[in-house]
Amino acid sequence: MYGIYRYINGISLNGAEWILDEEEGDIRMFTHKDEAIAFLNSSGVHGDEEGIEEQGLFIGELETGMKSIGDLA
Numbered sequence: 001m002y003g004i005y006r007y008i009n010g011i012s013l014n015g016a017e018w019i020l021d022e023e024e025g026d027i028r029m030f031t032h033k034d035e036a037i038a039f040l041n042s043s044g045v046h047g048d049e050e051g052i053e054e055q056g057l058f059i060g061e062l063e064t065g066m067k068s069i070g071d072l073a
Contacts, residue, residue: 001029001030001031001061001062002029002030002031002032002033002035002036002059002060002061002062003018003019003027003028003029003030003036003059003060003062004018004019004028004030004036004039004040004057004058004059004060005017005018005019005057005058005060006056006057006058007056007058010056016058016060027062029062030059033049033059036059037049037052037059040052040057045057
């Protein structure tokens with residue numbers, strides 16, 4: 001599974017902010033990188049994976065069992 005993220009304030013030392021789904025507030029997951037790219041393209045972020053990275057967004061592989069912020073309380 002894959003997710004889309006950006007670094008907080010564009011600085012990798014700050015950690016990542018993930019795109020969340022609208023229903024539960026969990027990390028939005030995509031089965032393939034191509035699905036994540038298509039989602040971004042349909043949302044106004046155009047380009048292939050390299051072009052998207054140049055805009056400060058990244059597609060990362062999610063570990064099984066990653067939790068959303070709400071699950072950490």
